[in-house]
Amino acid sequence: SQTIHQWPATLVQPVGSPLSLECTVEGTSNPNLYWYRQAAGRGLQLLFYSVGIGQISSEVPQNLSASRPQDRQFILSSKKLLLSDSGFYLCAWSVPPSGGLTDTQYFGPGTRLTVL
Amino acid sequence: AQSVTQLGSHVSVSEGALVLLRCNYSSSVPPYLFWYVQYPNQGLQLLLKYTSAATLVKGINGFEAEFKKSETSFHLTKPSAHMSDAAEYFCAVSKNNFNKFYFGSGTKLNVKP
Numbered sequence: 001s002q003t004i005h006q007w008p009a010t011l012v013q014p015v016g017s018p019l020s021l022e023c024t025v026e027g028t029s030n031p032n033l034y035w036y037r038q039a040a041g042r043g044l045q046l047l048f049y050s051v052g053i054g055q056i057s058s059e060v061p062q063n064l065s066a067s068r069p070q071d072r073q074f075i076l077s078s079k080k081l082l083l084s085d086s087g088f089y090l091c092a093w094s095v096p097p098s099g100g101l102t103d104t105q106y107f108g109p110g111t112r113l114t115v116l
Numbered sequence: 117a118q119s120v121t122q123l124g125s126h127v128s129v130s131e132g133a134l135v136l137l138r139c140n141y142s143s144s145v146p147p148y149l150f151w152y153v154q155y156p157n158q159g160l161q162l163l164l165k166y167t168s169a170a171t172l173v174k175g176i177n178g179f180e181a182e183f184k185k186s187e188t189s190f191h192l193t194k195p196s197a198h199m200s201d202a203a204e205y206f207c208a209v210s211k212n213n214f215n216k217f218y219f220g221s222g223t224k225l226n227v228k229p
Contacts, residue, residue: 032215043221044160044206051215090159101148102210103167105217107159 002027006108023091122220139207
C-alpha cells in the first residue's frame with residue numbers, strides 16, 4: 001500500500017532563517033506531488049505541484065520554492081523565512097490523470113511551521 | 117470565478133441531528149468531486165468521491181453525498197451526528213486541466229452534546 005511521509009512534524013524558525021520541508025511517498029511510482037499551505041483560519045492554498053522529476057509548477061508567487069530531486073521526493077524550501085510563512089504545510093500525491101481528470105489526492109500528516 | 121463554494125464556514129448541530137454541509141461547483145463539464153475531512157493538526161482524509169458513476173455516493177463514517185448536475189451541487193449529509201464528527205470538511209473539484217484540485221474554503225462542524 002502507499003504511504004506518504006512528511007517531516008518534521010513541527011518547526012519553529014526565526015525570521016530570515018532558511019527552510020527545508022521534506023515529503024516522500026512509498027508504494028507508487030511517478031506520482032503527481034503537491035504542496036499546500038493552510039494559514040490560520042484559512043482554507044487550502046496550492047503552492048506547487050509536480051508531474052515528474054525536475055518539473056515544478058508554481059501557483060502563487062511567494063518566498064518559497066520547491067524541488068523534486070527524485071521520483072517520490074518533494075522538497076519545499078525558502079532562503080529567508082518571513083512571518084507570513086507561518087502555517088500548516090501539507091504534501092499530497094495522486095496517480096497521474098488519465099483522460100484529463102485528476103482522481104483522489106492523498107495527504108500527508110502535515111508540518112506545523114511557526115516563524116517568530 | 118470560484119470553482120467550489122462551500123456555504124457556511126461554521127455549522128453547529130446537536131448530537132443525533134442531521135448533518136448537511138453544502139458544496140456548489142462551477143464547471144462546464146462534469147467534474148470529479150470530493151469531500152475530505154480534517155481533524156486538528158492532521159492531514160486531510162478522503163470521505164467520499166464522485167467520478168461519474170452513481171450520483172449518490174456513500175463514504176466512510178456514515179456520510180454520503182449526492183451529485184446534482186441541475187443544481188451544480190454536491191452536498192454532504194449524515195443522518196445522525198456523532199461527537200467524533202466534529203472537524204473541518206472540505207469540498208474539492210477536479211476539472212479537466214489534468215493535474216489540479218480546487219478546494220472550497222472549508223466548513224467547521226461543531227457537534228453539541
